[in-house]
Amino acid sequence: MHRRVTVGLAALRTTGVGALLLLIWNPAALRLGVGGAPRLVLLDGSLSMAGRGGHWAAALDTARALAHGDVIWRFGARVTAFDTLAPRDGASRLAPALAAAAARGGPVAIVTDGAIADRADAPADLLRSARIVVLPRTPFFDAFVSNIDGPGRVGAGDTIRLKVSYGTVGKRERGNGKRTATLVASVGGRRLASRVVDLPDSGVVSADLTFPASRFSFPGWVAVEVGLEGVGDEEARDDARTLVLQVSAAPSIVLLASPPDWDTRFLAHALEDVAQAPVKVLVAADPGGTRWRDAATLTAVRPGEVARAVRGAALLVEAGDPATFARVTAKGALLVWPLGRRQEGDWYVQPPVASPIAGALAGVAWDSLPPVTALGELAPSSPSDSSPVIALTARLARRGPPRAVIALSQRDGKRRATIAAGGLYRWAFRGGASAEAYRALVAGLTDWLLAGGTGSGERFVPVTTVTANGLPLQWRWTAAGEPRDVVLSLATVRGQQQDTLRFDAGGRAELWLPPGQYRYAAAEGPERGLVAVDTYSDEWRPAPVVVAPQPGATGGRLAGVALRDRWWLFVAAIAAFAGEWAWRRRQGLP
Known part of the structure; x- marks a missing residue:
């Protein structure tokens, strides 16, 4: 009997100490299952769920039933x-x-x-293991305006050309055989231009709308709405889109060429293309630039008109004899392309070094570009200029030291670019990849020059002035130094409100706003402008179903579970020590 008691006490002591040591060590054990996490339901919160033919109420009920009181997340744009x-x-x-x-x-x-818009990006293994409930929308016919391409800045005397993309999806109701609609551009309900267009059976087509900027009643920021009328579709919220543009008293981009040459001709076309704004080109064939003519009509332009155009230009291009522009003062950004003394030869442009426009030139096949025909020396910088950044260099016959082709700098807060090469037009003239390289170069220079706030001291600008319903307005910090939060005042037809732009380390900020037009002004700073959130969204349009219903994975997966997460081990340790204590008391042992 005494031996049995000793063995029993030893067994209880061993069990208790062993359980305690395991709890202190706390190793992880694998088991088949998903751990102790509750079920998670991902509920589609995109606009299509509440659009025409959507089933939002049923989706809410389904999500609650699947969650069983556990966690529900909404997904969409975020x-x-x-x-x-x-x-x-x-x-x-x-x-x-x-x-x-x-x-x-x-x-x-x-x-x-x-x-689902990003079905291809969703991990296949995660999709296979998830339970999916699909509540497809009821089919319907829809006509829509998907995009507007147009200038962001125009002069009061310019002609505005808009390229409008529109289309249809779904089947028409029986008896609705109308194949035409009216494409209308308006501001504040006042019609600016219209034209009758043919509706495609499906897909997207485009048409142009042209009207003079003089139809705007006043200069400044305006929001042009372009929409379809008389389509008879079942979803009206995607029938129109908005374009925000700035109307100035003078052209936004002015190119002065004295004398004009092939480089200025190709530059004018490229500027109009990449800047999405009409370019005012003035040429002077005689020395000194005393008699200017409009390059489009060859009509004489008085010196006073030239001066007004230069004062109102967001970007001024001075191409030709530097002496001609001695009395010209740019109020905004400046692109200088001087003739001067140049060394003739085959100058091959080298791949770009680090510069503000290097990103725009990524992907250019530099070895396949034709050489420029001449290269001059850059003029000495003014004491008020910042240190110039050499964006491109070239070498004569691919040998010798590289010499500067393009330099970037700032003078009195205004951005300035200088091109020292002649014959760059050969890139555009050859076509193909060379033409794309020329376009990328002009686009990079234009974006950098105009992003400087046109000399107004702007610290930040909107990335796009219009965004679709349910997506954020994005902003970019353009000033020197670390980005900092900015308080914005937003004025709408509903009243005035304040919001804060919180820039991240990369100088990006987002603002989530309901549909409407917002005139913004920084609480402390010169930033002013107009942005808009469209009623339009891609989500309003019928879209194909790209995921199928499935019950989800029936089996579990191996998951690590710590021993401290097993309640019975605590019970075993407590029971062993309590049993030993009771046994020893019963036997009269200490």
């Missing part, structure tokens, strides 16, 4: 916490939500209408 408000996101992006769900762990269910 991943957010659950709420029962109407969908408001202008995109259906599932991949970020799946990635966040995978990091969290636990079973996943997805409730969507099946129109």
Whole structure:
């Protein structure tokens, strides 16, 4: 009997100490399952769920039923916490939500209408293991305006050309055989231009709308709405789009060529193309630039008109004899292309070094470009200039030291670029990849010059002045130094409000706003302008279902579970020590 008691006490002591040591060590053990995480339901919160033919109420009920009181997230243009408000996101992006769900762990269910924009980016293994419930939209016919290409800045005397992309999707109702509609451009309900267009059976086509800028009642920022009338479709919220542009008293880009040559001719066409704004080209064939003519009509232009155009230009291009422009003062950005003394020869442009326009030139096959025909010396910089940044260099016959082709600098807060080469037009004249390289160069220079705020001291600018419904307005910090938060005053027809732009380390900020037009002004700074959030969204249009319903993975997966997460081990340790104590008391042992 005494031996049995000793063995029993030893067994209890061993069990208790062993359980305690395991709890202190806390090793992880693998088991089949998904751990202790509750179920996660991903609910599609994009606008299509509440659009024509959507089933938002049914989606809410389904998500609640699948969650069983556990966690629900909404996904769309971003991943957010659950709420029962109407969908408001202008995109259906599932991949970020799946990635966040995978990091969290636990079973996943997805409730969507099946129109996922980033289906190809979603991890296939995560999709296979998730339960998917698809509530497809009821089919319907829809006509829409998908995009407007047009200038962002125009002069009061310019002609505005808009390229409007529009189309249809879905089947028309029986008896609705109308194949035409009216494309209308208007401002504040006042019609500016219109034309009758043919509606395609499906897909997207484009048409041009042309009207003079003089039809705007006043200069400044305006929002032009271009829409389809008389289409008889079932979804009206995507029938129009908005274009924001700035009307100035003078042309936005003025090119002075004295004398004109092939370089200035190709530059004018490229500027009009990449800047999406009409370019005013004035030429002077005689020495000294005393008699200017309009390059388009060859009509004489009085010196006073030239001076007014220069004063109002956001970007001034001085091409030719530097002595001609001695009395010309640019109020905005300046691109200088002097003739001067040049060394003739085959100058091959080298791949770009680090500069503000290097990103725009990525992908150019530099070895395949024709050489420029001449290269001059850059003029000495003024004491008020910043240190010039050499953006491109060239070598004579691919040998010898490189010499500067393009230099970038700032003078009195205004951006300035200088081109020292002659014969760059040969890139555009050859066509193909060389023409694309020329266009990329002009686009990079124009973007950098105009992004400087045209000498107004602007610290930040909107990346785009118009965004679709349910997507953020994006802003970019352009000033020197670290980005900092900016308080904005936003004026709309509904009243005035304030918001804060919070720039990240990369100088980017986002502002989520409901549809409308917003005249913004910085609380402390010169920044002023107009931005708009369209009623339009890609989500309003019928879209194909790209995911199918599925029950999800029936089996579990191996998951690591720590021993401290097993409640029975604590019970075993406590029971062993309590049993030993009771046994020893019963036997009269200490």
